[in-house]
Amino acid sequence: xxxxxxxxxSAQDRGPSEISIVHIRPAGGWAPxxxxxxxxxxxxxxxxxxxxxxxxxxxxxxxxxxxxxxPLSLVAVFSVVFGWLAKIPSDGIPYPxxxxxxxxxxxxxxxxxxxxxxxxxxxxxxxxxxxxPRLISPMSVSLSSLADFIVAAGALIALLVYFHVLPxxxxxxxxxxxxxxxxxxxxxxxxxxxxxxxxxxxxxxLPFLTQMWFFATPIAxxxxxxxxxxxxxxxxxxxxxxxxGFRWAVLGTDGLPAEMLLVSxxxxxxxxxxxxxxxxxxxxxxxxxx
Amino acid sequence: xxxxxxxxxxxxxxxxxxxxxxxxxxxxxxxxxSKQEDANTIWALRDVxxxxxxxxxxxxxxxxxxxxxxxxxxxxxxxxxxxxxxxxHGRVGSLLEVGTGFHPELTGRENIRLNGVLLGMxxxxxxxxxxxxxxxAEVENFIDTPVKRYSSGMYMxxxxxxxxxxxxxxxxxxxxxxxGDAQFQKKCLTMLxxxxxxxxxxFFVSHNMGAIRTLCTRVLVLRSGELSYDGxxxxxxxxxLEMVGExxxxxxxxxxxxxxxxxVFTSLEINGRYGFSAASPEEGxxxxxxxxxxxxxxxxxxxxxxxxxxxxxxxxxxxxxxAPIEKGYFRVTISIPPYTLRPGLHTIGIGxxxxxxxDIGNDWLYANDIATLDIKSEWSEKNxxxxxxxxxxxxxGTRECI
Numbered sequence: 286x287x288x289x290x291x292x293x294x295s296a297q298d299r300g301p302s303e304i305s306i307v308h309i310r311p312a313g314g315w316a317p318x319x320x321x322x323x324x325x326x327x328x329x330x331x332x333x334x335x336x337x338x339x340x341x342x343x344x345x346x347x348x349x350x351x352x353x354x355x356p357l358s359l360v361a362v363f364s365v366v367f368g369w370l371a372k373i374p375s376d377g378i379p380y381p382x383x384x385x386x387x388x389x390x391x392x393x394x395x396x397x398x399x400x401x402x403x404x405x406x407x408x409x410x411x412x413x414x415x416x417x418p419r420l421i422s423p424m425s426v427s428l429s430s431l432a433d434f435i436v437a438a439g440a441l442i443a444l445l446v447y448f449h450v451l452p453x454x455x456x457x458x459x460x461x462x463x464x465x466x467x468x469x470x471x472x473x474x475x476x477x478x479x480x481x482x483x484x485x486x487x488x489x490x491l492p493f494l495t496q497m498w499f500f501a502t503p504i505a506x507x508x509x510x511x512x513x514x515x516x517x518x519x520x521x522x523x524x525x526x527x528x529x530g531f532r533w534a535v536l537g538t539d540g541l542p543a544e545m546l547l548v549s550x551x552x553x554x555x556x557x558x559x560x561x562x563x564x565x566x567x568x569x570x571x572x573x574x575x
Numbered sequence: 576x577x578x579x580x581x582x583x584x585x586x587x588x589x590x591x592x593x594x595x596x597x598x599x600x601x602x603x604x605x606x607x608x609s610k611q612e613d614a615n616t617i618w619a620l621r622d623v624x625x626x627x628x629x630x631x632x633x634x635x636x637x638x639x640x641x642x643x644x645x646x647x648x649x650x651x652x653x654x655x656x657x658x659x660x661x662x663x664h665g666r667v668g669s670l671l672e673v674g675t676g677f678h679p680e681l682t683g684r685e686n687i688r689l690n691g692v693l694l695g696m697x698x699x700x701x702x703x704x705x706x707x708x709x710x711x712a713e714v715e716n717f718i719d720t721p722v723k724r725y726s727s728g729m730y731m732x733x734x735x736x737x738x739x740x741x742x743x744x745x746x747x748x749x750x751x752x753x754x755g756d757a758q759f760q761k762k763c764l765t766m767l768x769x770x771x772x773x774x775x776x777x778f779f780v781s782h783n784m785g786a787i788r789t790l791c792t793r794v795l796v797l798r799s800g801e802l803s804y805d806g807x808x809x810x811x812x813x814x815x816l817e818m819v820g821e822x823x824x825x826x827x828x829x830x831x832x833x834x835x836x837x838x839v840f841t842s843l844e845i846n847g848r849y850g851f852s853a854a855s856p857e858e859g860x861x862x863x864x865x866x867x868x869x870x871x872x873x874x875x876x877x878x879x880x881x882x883x884x885x886x887x888x889x890x891x892x893x894x895x896x897x898a899p900i901e902k903g904y905f906r907v908t909i910s911i912p913p914y915t916l917r918p919g920l921h922t923i924g925i926g927x928x929x930x931x932x933x934d935i936g937n938d939w940l941y942a943n944d945i946a947t948l949d950i951k952s953e954w955s956e957k958n959x960x961x962x963x964x965x966x967x968x969x970x971x972g973t974r975e976c977i
Contacts (some may be wrong), residue, residue, distance in 0.1 A: 304666075305665070305666065306662060306663065306664050307652065307662070307663040307667070308660065308661075308662055308663075309649060309650070309652065309655070309656065309660055309661040309662070309663065310655070310656075310660050311655055311656050311657055311658055311659070311660070312655035312657075327691045328697060328698055329692050329693060332688065332689050332692045332693070336678060336681065336685075337690075338682060339680075339685065340678060340680050340681070342681075343680045408676060410676075411675060411676050411693070412653075413653065414653065414669075414675040414676075415651075415653070415669065415675055415676060415694065416651050416652040416653050416667075416669075417692055417693065425724055505848055555876075568657045570655070572648070572653045572654045573590065
């Protein structure tokens with residue numbers, strides 16, 4: 286009885302204007318982004334991200350500590366192999382600090398890329414049974430990876446304190462470089478996830494692609510090793526600008542000419558917009574093909 | 576009230592069978608190619624049109640593969656139609672295969688939140704309904720336990736509870752009542768009846784003809800993807816049962832199980848008739864199963880089960896001990912005595928398994944609802960009109976006046 290009353294009240298709360306009309310039409314053509322619908326599903330975006338985080342650290346003894354143990358252990362290996370054995374220059378910066386500034390945004394990037402690429406296949410159970418804007422799934426991966434990134438940034442603060450290095454006054458620009466990394470990762474991830482629905486080859490090719498991308502990004506080495514005339518075109522890899530931007534904002538290096546940043550921004554925008562449109566175009570057939 | 580809730584026009588859906596679905600572009604007009612295309616595709620739904628008014632409870636019935644689920648998938652926007660269109664007025668909630676979106680690692684509480692949002696509820700809405708959901712699912716004591724530790728019954732109850740509490744104008748229900756014990760099924764049916772009272776539009780797919788008859792105000796019968804009947808529920812159910820009975824030969828596609836590649840049933844004869852048969856209560860019923868055993872099966876018992884309104888009344892076997900069947904043709908006869916069944920429509924399933932009297936066994940095959948048996952309304956002393964129920968049981972009564 287109680288139940289009925291609340292039902293009734295909430296039906297009135299909603300008002301007649303909320304009776305929406307949905308038109309179902311055959312698939313085909315380029316679909317617009319439909320940002321309004323995405324906004325209506327924002328709760329789901331957060332809940333998916335929350336689910337990812339919750340599940341990621343369930344039944345682990347160390348829990349969230351893993352978020353900064355992972356970049357730190359990678360940096361330890363790099364410092365020994367590249368910094369100490371191979372003597373790779375680090376623009377006069379302590380090597381661990383130099384590489385951590387790159388590893389942090391790189392791990393953000395690679396988590397989003399691999400998570401978003403797998404998102405449609407991982408959620409295929411949902412795809413074939415419930416409707417929601419499919420974009421929510423890869424977008425929530427970005428959100429949960431960002432949360433991990435913020436925790437991992439604690440490792441950077443610890444190293445800055447340890448090496449007695451004060452960040453530059455431009456440290457406020459970091460969110461912009463983070464945004465560039467997320468855009469690049471999401472754009473590429475959208476392409477890969479839509480392709481992955483039809484061609485599972487993507488799952489096999491992706492680790493290789495990520496590894497190539499890793500070496501094409503100045504993570505273990507400074508971009509000053511790249512010959513000067515090539516530097517601008519190096520920006521075609523937006524992650525190069527992200528990494529050099531991080532070092533510039535935190536450590537005050539000068540590895541990021543403005544032209545290179547511009548090339549990166551354009552490249553990232555192209556990836557992101559084309560990824561969105563390709564994904565939207567393919568999404569109507571996901572449930573039939575996956 | 577009285578307003579249109581759903582208007583569907585010419586809905587059709589084509590699926591590719593075998594291999595991935597090919598993208599078709601305008602350039603490939605080659606005739607041989609399009610012929611090849613036809614051979615590799617199947618129309619799961621063909622030119623289905625209907626209008627549903629707000630508050631109607633619509634039953635959708637049809638044999639397996641007749642397009643019921645495809646229709647619901649299109650209406651819930653999971654997949655797009657190949658042709659045709661539909662307008663939906665209001666929010667759609669689905670109870671398609673409950674448990675979708677549950678994460679085994681998360682607790683009951685967390686899954687209620689996640690699943691509620693997934694089904695389109697707002698956070699505040701979930702909080703408001705949280706207690707009602709938990710109470711409905713009867714999992715109060717386990718609400719903070721990961722659902723991977725739930726029994727399958729608890730899991731299903733919780734999943735149904737969340738889906739049933741979603742605030743929506745149109746509710747799509749696909750065969751959910753196949754889960755849970757009888758008591759819970761009844762609870763779900765009551766819940767659905769209340770949906771009707773609240774003026775919600777309900778689409779209800781089920782093989783449970785009893786539920787269809789009591790809940791629905793209108794019935795759509797689908798047949799190989801086409802709409803073959805649209806109208807009054809009792810008539811629709813009759814049409815469907817006749818349709819089930821029409822097929823004399825059995826299709827291997829009707830059978831499920833581990834032995835489907837070793838045994839093929841070719842016909843089921845009931846009192847000398849195939850498919851739909853009517854019998855007097857006094858006749859008794861004789862089932863004759865014929866088929867071909869492609870490979871020797873070392874242990875097997877044949878079975879016939881009789882259901883009414885979706886409820887299995889009983890299952891009988893050709894013997895109590897599993898015995899070998901040799902390669903080749905077989906004929907199995909199972910009879911039940913007169914006056915066992917009471918007047919009404921029954922659906923018959925056949926199959927068998929290697930289980931004995933005490934154990935379930937491993938290998939089986941089974942086909943549900945492949946024939947209809949109508950026991951005529953003829954009454955006698957052995958078949959007492961006052962003895963309401965679904966079977967007659969032997970009994971003795973005495974009376975003393977003291």
